[in-house]
Amino acid sequence: MSEVTAHHDSAHAHGHDDHHHEESWLTKYIFSQDHKMIGKQFLMTGIFWAFVGGLLSLFFRMQLAWPNETFPILETLLGSWAEGGKLSNEFYYALVTMHGTILVFFVLTAGLSGTFSNFLIPLQIGARDMASPFMNMLSYWFFFAASLVLFMSFFVQTGPASGGWTAYPPLNGIRDIAINKGSGIGFDLWITSMSLFIVGSTLGSLNYVSTVINMRTKGMTFDKMPLLVWALTFTAVLGILAFPALLAAAGLLEFDRVLGTSFYLNNIVINGDLQAYKGGSPLIYQHLFWFLGHPEVYIIIFPAFGIVSEVLAVHAKKPIFGYKAMILSLGAILVIGFFVWAHHMFVTGMSPAIGKVFVIFTLLIAIPSAVKVFNWITTIWRGNLRFTVPMMFAIGFVSLFISGGLTGIHLGNSTIDIQLHDSYFVVAHFHIVMGVAAFFGMWAGVYQWFPKMFGRFMNETMGYIHFWGSLIGGYLVFFPMHFMAGVPRRYYAFDQFQSFNNFQDVNVFITIAAFLVMAANIVFLINFFYSIFKGRPLTEEDKNPWGSNTLEWTTPIHPGHGNWPGELPTVYRWPYDYSVNGKEVNPQNQPLAEGEHGH
Amino acid sequence: MLAVLAVVLFFTIIFLVSKASEMSSIGKNADDEMEDRSNLQGKLLFTFLILGLLGVAYTFWTLGPRVLPASASEHGDLVDSMFNITTVVVMITFVITHIALLSFAYLFRYKKDRQAYFFPHDNRLELIWTTIPAIVFTFLVFRGIAAWDEIFDFEKLETADEVIRFEATAKQFGWILRYPGVDGEFGERIIDEEHVSPINELGVNWEDPNSHDDIYANELVLVKGKVHLAKLGAQDVLHGFYLPHFRVKMDCLPGLPTQFMFTPKYTTEEYKAILSEKKYWQQIDPETGNPKWQDFQFELACTELCGKSHFAMQKVVRVVTQEEYDAWIQGSPSYYNTVINPDGAVEVEDVEEDSIEAMDSTIVEVLAVLK
Numbered sequence A: 001m002s003e004v005t006a007h008h009d010s011a012h013a014h015g016h017d018d019h020h021h022e023e024s025w026l027t028k029y030i031f032s033q034d035h036k037m038i039g040k041q042f043l044m045t046g047i048f049w050a051f052v053g054g055l056l057s058l059f060f061r062m063q064l065a066w067p068n069e070t071f072p073i074l075e076t077l078l079g080s081w082a083e084g085g086k087l088s089n090e091f092y093y094a095l096v097t098m099h100g101t102i103l104v105f106f107v108l109t110a111g112l113s114g115t116f117s118n119f120l121i122p123l124q125i126g127a128r129d130m131a132s133p134f135m136n137m138l139s140y141w142f143f144f145a146a147s148l149v150l151f152m153s154f155f156v157q158t159g160p161a162s163g164g165w166t167a168y169p170p171l172n173g174i175r176d177i178a179i180n181k182g183s184g185i186g187f188d189l190w191i192t193s194m195s196l197f198i199v200g201s202t203l204g205s206l207n208y209v210s211t212v213i214n215m216r217t218k219g220m221t222f223d224k225m226p227l228l229v230w231a232l233t234f235t236a237v238l239g240i241l242a243f244p245a246l247l248a249a250a251g252l253l254e255f256d257r258v259l260g261t262s263f264y265l266n267n268i269v270i271n272g273d274l275q276a277y278k279g280g281s282p283l284i285y286q287h288l289f290w291f292l293g294h295p296e297v298y299i300i301i302f303p304a305f306g307i308v309s310e311v312l313a314v315h316a317k318k319p320i321f322g323y324k325a326m327i328l329s330l331g332a333i334l335v336i337g338f339f340v341w342a343h344h345m346f347v348t349g350m351s352p353a354i355g356k357v358f359v360i361f362t363l364l365i366a367i368p369s370a371v372k373v374f375n376w377i378t379t380i381w382r383g384n385l386r387f388t389v390p391m392m393f394a395i396g397f398v399s400l401f402i403s404g405g406l407t408g409i410h411l412g413n414s415t416i417d418i419q420l421h422d423s424y425f426v427v428a429h430f431h432i433v434m435g436v437a438a439f440f441g442m443w444a445g446v447y448q449w450f451p452k453m454f455g456r457f458m459n460e461t462m463g464y465i466h467f468w469g470s471l472i473g474g475y476l477v478f479f480p481m482h483f484m485a486g487v488p489r490r491y492y493a494f495d496q497f498q499s500f501n502n503f504q505d506v507n508v509f510i511t512i513a514a515f516l517v518m519a520a521n522i523v524f525l526i527n528f529f530y531s532i533f534k535g536r537p538l539t540e541e542d543k544n545p546w547g548s549n550t551l552e553w554t555t556p557i558h559p560g561h562g563n564w565p566g567e568l569p570t571v572y573r574w575p576y577d578y579s580v581n582g583k584e585v586n587p588q589n590q591p592l593a594e595g596e597h598g599h
Numbered sequence B: 001m002l003a004v005l006a007v008v009l010f011f012t013i014i015f016l017v018s019k020a021s022e023m024s025s026i027g028k029n030a031d032d033e034m035e036d037r038s039n040l041q042g043k044l045l046f047t048f049l050i051l052g053l054l055g056v057a058y059t060f061w062t063l064g065p066r067v068l069p070a071s072a073s074e075h076g077d078l079v080d081s082m083f084n085i086t087t088v089v090v091m092i093t094f095v096i097t098h099i100a101l102l103s104f105a106y107l108f109r110y111k112k113d114r115q116a117y118f119f120p121h122d123n124r125l126e127l128i129w130t131t132i133p134a135i136v137f138t139f140l141v142f143r144g145i146a147a148w149d150e151i152f153d154f155e156k157l158e159t160a161d162e163v164i165r166f167e168a169t170a171k172q173f174g175w176i177l178r179y180p181g182v183d184g185e186f187g188e189r190i191i192d193e194e195h196v197s198p199i200n201e202l203g204v205n206w207e208d209p210n211s212h213d214d215i216y217a218n219e220l221v222l223v224k225g226k227v228h229l230a231k232l233g234a235q236d237v238l239h240g241f242y243l244p245h246f247r248v249k250m251d252c253l254p255g256l257p258t259q260f261m262f263t264p265k266y267t268t269e270e271y272k273a274i275l276s277e278k279k280y281w282q283q284i285d286p287e288t289g290n291p292k293w294q295d296f297q298f299e300l301a302c303t304e305l306c307g308k309s310h311f312a313m314q315k316v317v318r319v320v321t322q323e324e325y326d327a328w329i330q331g332s333p334s335y336y337n338t339v340i341n342p343d344g345a346v347e348v349e350d351v352e353e354d355s356i357e358a359m360d361s362t363i364v365e366v367l368a369v370l371k
Helices: A002-013 A027-029 A036-063 A071-087 A089-125 A133-153 A183-215 A227-259 A281-317 A323-338 A353-378 A389-409 A414-420 A424-454 A460-478 A478-485 A504-534 B002-026 B031-067 B074-107 B122-149 B210-211 B268-277 B320-329 B335-340 B353-370
Strands: B163-169 B176-181 B215-217 B220-223 B226-233 B240-243 B248-252 B258-262 B298-302 B316-322
Touching: A036 A071, A036 A089, A036 A133, A036 A424, A036 A504, A071 A089, A089 A133, A089 A183, A089 A281, A089 B210, A133 A323, A133 B226, A183 A227, A227 A281, A227 A323, A281 A323, A281 A389, A281 A424, A281 B031, A323 A353, A353 A389, A353 A414, A353 B074, A353 B122, A389 A414, A389 A424, A389 A460, A389 B031, A389 B074, A414 B074, A414 B122, A414 B248, A414 B316, A424 A460, A424 A478, A424 A504, A424 B268, A460 A478, A460 A504, A460 B031, A478 A504, A478 B031, A504 B002, B031 B074, B074 B122, B074 B258, B163 B220, B163 B240, B163 B248, B176 B220, B176 B316, B210 B335, B226 B240, B226 B248, B248 B258, B268 B316, B316 B320
Parallel strands: B163 B226, B220 B316
Antiparallel strands: B163 B176, B176 B215, B226 B258, B240 B248, B240 B298, B298 B316
C-alpha cells in the first residue's frame, strides 16, 4: 500500500499529467491493481453474465408459454438441445440450473458487491486503495476463472449442470448421466467453478473488511461512515462466514461423486440395483448448502440496501432517517441471518420440532427489515426529491422490496410453507425481493456512480425507458405468479396434470412481459456502452453532479491510481448533512461552522 | 431477417430520440430542467400507484378463482386459514406502504423554492414501527406454530379408531404405492443385496407372511374421514410427495424415511359436487365439452427436482367411503400373488394354516382356468 501512496505523491509533485511510471495497457486495463479498475472489471463481467442469464430465462419462458409450438431459431442457436425447434426437457433443466447459478453468484454477488465494494469503499472512506491491491486483483481473476469454467460447461457433450442451482444430492451426488445428464462432466465443472468463485469472493471480502477497519482517512470514524460502506462491510463479513460452508459442502459432494464416499448417500436403489452407498444423509448437504444459501440472499441485498440509502438521501437532499437504526438493523439481520437457514427445509424431512425454531427466527428477521422500509419512506417524506434516473431506481427498489419481502411472512411460517414450498409462490417471492429488487439497487448504483467511473453521464431519457420498462415488466412477470401458489416450480410442462394446467394464458402473458424487461435492458446496454465513449462529459463545475456529501466526489474527475492528488481529505462531519446551515450540500470534508455541533 | 431489422430499427429510434432530447436540453436552466423532469416522473409514479393498485385488484378478481380450490383435508383448513390471515395482514401493509411511498414521491417532487426538512431521527417513531411488526409477527408465529404442532402430532395415531396406512416410494419417474392388504400389516423390508432386485425394488422379505397380501396399487385410494399415515421414501434421488388439494407435502429421500398424517374430508364425488357450485368450475372445458368440475380428479405430484421427467410423475388420487375401500382392498390382487409367486407354488415347509387357505384359493383359480 505504501508503494501506491508514494508513487502517486511523487507523480503529483511533477504535475498531474506527468506520468513517470507509465503503466502499460496490460497493467492498466487487464491486470490492474487499482481498485477502481477492478470494480469496473467486476461490473463488465457482471453485465455480461446478466445478459447470458437473462437470455437463458427467455429460452425456458418460451417453453413454458408455448409448450406445443416449435421455434426453428432455437434449433439454430442451441443445436441438438432443441431438436426440431423444441427445447428438450433435459436442456430445460440445464437452463433453469444455469440461470439460477449465474444470477445468484456471478451477477448479484460478484457483479453487485464486487463492483461497488471495490469501486466505492476506498473512495468513500478516503483511502488510496484496498489494504492489499494484489489480493484484490486476484479476487477478480479467481472470479474470471470461475466464469470461464462455467461458460465452458455449456459446450461439453452432456451439457451443463442440470440438477438445480442448489445442487442437491443424490441427483447431483451420483456421477451417472443416466440419472441426470448434467451430472457428468458438466457438474464437475460446476463444482470447480463454484470453488474458484468462493476463493475469489473470500479474498475480496477479507480485503474489504481490513480496508474499512484500517484505512479510513483522518476523521472518518465509524459513526461518520456512509451507510453504503457499512452495508458493504457487513456483506463481506457475511461472505467470509458463510461461503466456506458451501466450499465444504461442494468438496464432500465431489468426494461422493468420484471417490465413492457416502457423505450424502444411503441405500440408493437404481432400477432395482442396490448401490454401494451406506450411512450418509442428503439432509446434511441441505443444511450445509443453506447455511451459505440463506446468508447469500443478504450478501445480495445488503449492497442494494446501502446504495439505495445513499441515493435516496442525496436526491431528497435530506439525511437518511434513523442512521443508527439503519446500522443496527443491518447488524441484526447479519446475526439473525445465520439462524434462519432451515426455513428452506421445513418439509424436507427435517424434524418438525426443529422447524419451529426457524419459524421464530425467520419472523424475527422480518422486524429489522420492516424498520428499514419505514426509514426509507420517512427519508423521502418532506424531502425535495430530484427524480434523476438513480433516484427512480431507488424508489423502485423500495417498492419491490416491500412487495417481495411481505410474502416472506407467508413462507417463513412453516404451516403455510407446507403448501407453498417449491411452488410458483416461492419463485415470485424471491425473484421480486432479491432478484428484481437487487437489480434495481445495482442499476441505481450504476447510474449514480457512472459519472465517477467514466467521467461522463449516461443518457437520461434512455435511463427512464430502462426504469419504466423494468419496473412495469418486472411486476407483470412476477406478480401473477403468486396466484400459481399450488403449482410446482421446475416443471417443464403442465399438461401431465389437470390440477396445474389452468394457467396457460398467464404463462404466455408472463413470457411476453419477460421480453419487455429484456428490451428495456437492451436500451440500458446501448446507453451504457455508448455513454462510456460518447456520453456528455463532466465539467469541473459539476464534478459533484448529484450534490453529494461523500468523499468520492472530491477527487479529480479522472482520478489516478491513489485517488487524491496530494493529501487525503480530512473528514469533519457525517455524510448526511443535507439541508442544514442554509445549504443543501455540506460535504464531509467541509469543516464545522463556528458553533456548529457535528451530528 | 425482417424481424431482426425491425428490432434494430426499434432500438435505433429509441436511441436517436433519447439523444435528441439530451441535445435539446443543452442551454436550459438546470433547475428548471430538473423541476420539469421531476414533475413528470413524480406524476408518473403517482399514476403507477393508482394503476398498480387497480391492477392488483384486477388480478385478484380474475386469477383468484383459478387458485387451487378449498382444502380437501382437515389439517388443510389450518393451512388455508393461516394463509388467509397472513394475506390480509400482508395486503394491508402492502397498500399502506405503497400509498405512503408513491404519494410522498409525488407530493415532495423537486421544486426550486422547496427546502427539504432536516429530520435525521425520531426515537418515538422508530419505537412504534419496531413494536407494531413485533406484535403482529408474534401473533402469526404463535398461531402458525400451534397449527404446525397440530399437523405433526403423531400421537393422534394412537387415539384414532382406525388408521389407513400406505407407503409411497418414489423413483425416477413414478410412484410405488404399497398398501398392507387385508391383514393391515406391511411385509417387512430389508434393504440389502439379497432382497433388493428389479422385481423387488422395495426389498420386501417374502418370508414374512404379512407381505403376501400387500397390494401395489396404480392409484392412490383414500378413505373419507379416516386418519391416513403416508410412509414416504425414495429409491434413487430426492422426490416430493405432494397432494395439492389436501395441503400435503413432504420430501421423499432414499435411505431416510419420512411421513405425513392427514384426514380427507370429502370423497371425490362430494368434492366434485362442491366445485359444481362455483362459477369457474361451471365453465365448459373446450376439450371435453363438459363443465370443468365433471372431470375433476385429485392428483399426486412430485415437488422435488428429480431429473428430466420430474414434471410427469402423476398419479390419480381417489377418495372413497370405507365400504368402497374395503371392497377395493379385497378385489385387488397382491403383488406377491401376481408377480413373485404367480402360480401359487407353496414351499412344503411353509405349509401352515394360512398357506392351506392360500393353496385352496389357488386350486379354485386353476380349476377356473381349466374350465
